[in-house]
Each structure stands twice: as structure tokens, then as C-alpha cells.
Amino acid sequence: MARPTIMLSPDQVREVETLAALLSQDQIADYFGICRNTFQAICARDPEVDERYKRGKAKAIAHVANGLLQKARSGCTTSAIFYLKTQAGWREANRIEHTGPDGGPVTSVVREIISPAEKLRAMLDKTAERLDAAKPLVGRQ
Numbered sequence: 269m270a271r272p273t274i275m276l277s278p279d280q281v282r283e284v285e286t287l288a289a290l291l292s293q294d295q296i297a298d299y300f301g302i303c304r305n306t307f308q309a310i311c312a313r314d315p316e317v318d319e320r321y322k323r324g325k326a327k328a329i330a331h332v333a334n335g336l337l338q339k340a341r342s343g344c345t346t347s348a349i350f351y352l353k354t355q356a357g358w359r360e361a362n363r364i365e366h367t368g369p370d371g372g373p374v375t376s377v378v379r380e381i382i383s384p385a386e387k388l389r390a391m392l393d394k395t396a397e398r399l400d401a402a403k404p405l406v407g408r409q
Contacts, residue, residue, distance in 0.1 A: 274306050281317055288324025289331075296321075 276284070280300060287296050297307035311318040339347035352358040368374045382390075 274302055274310065276300070276310060276314075276317060281314075281320060284317055285320040285324035285327075288321045289328035293321065 284296060287299060291299065293307055293311065294304045297304040300307065311321060336347050336351055340351045349358075353360075366374050
């Protein structure tokens with residue numbers, strides 16, 4: 269047996285518009301004491317409920333946006349910046365450009381990884397080379 273279809277009363281349908289200014293669909297479902305999926309299904313099958321929800325949201329957004337715009341016009345820098353970012357596409361962008369020598373492209377620097385033993389061996393080889401180069405001078409007078 270199928271579950272009975274839940275319908276909102278005409279008063280509840282009108283109330284959706286007022287509630288939409290303050291609440292999400294999930295919260296409105298909680299307010300009416302119905303399942304969240306049920307409220308979404310009601311909006312999907314009843315164009316009047318869906319329209320009232322959208323109208324209530326739009327009215328609230330328009331009211332807040334109007335207040336924001338008035339604050340921006342009166343000199344509130346924060347409001348003006350927020351308005352321009354959200355409505356005029358302003359963005360804050362920190363661009364750091366890297367260039368190579370003489371403004372050319374950046375090239376990768378390849379470094380050899382040398383173990384401590386290899387470093388020591390290289391130092392000893394250099395020392396030995398210096399000693400070998402100095403040997404002929406030792407015997408001279």
C-alpha cells in the first residue's frame with residue numbers, strides 16, 4: 269500500500285514565502301514537521317509552493333542587497349568593496365612573475381646530490397693534487 273501524499277494547507281503554502289526569507293528548504297521542512305525529501309517533492313510537484321519559495325528568497329536577497337548598496341553609497345568602504353567584488357567582478361589578485369636571466373624564461377637548475385663520503389673523497393683528492401704540485405718545490409734550495 270502506498271503512503272498518502274502529503275499536501276500543504278493553503279495557509280502553509282502562503283507561509284512558505286515568508287519562511288523562505290529566513291530558512292533553507294531543509295529548515296522549512298523541519299518547521300512543518302515533515303521529512304526534508306518530502307518538502308523537496310512538494311516543491312517539485314506543486315509549482316505554487318516552488319514559486320513562493322523562490323519569491324521569498326528573492327525578496328530577502330533584494331532587501332539585504334538594497335541595504336548593502338545604501339551603505340556602500342553612504343561611504344562604508346567595506347560595503348562598497350563587497351558590492352564591487354560580488355556584483356562588478358572585482359578581484360584581489362597577487363601575481364608574482366618570475367623570469368630568468370635578462371627577463372628570459374626560468375630554467376631549471378639541476379643539482380647533483382653528493383654523499384658525504386663522495387665529498388670527503390673529493391676533498392682528499394684535491395689535497396693530494398696540491399701536495400703533488402708542491403713536491404718539486406720541497407727539494408729545491
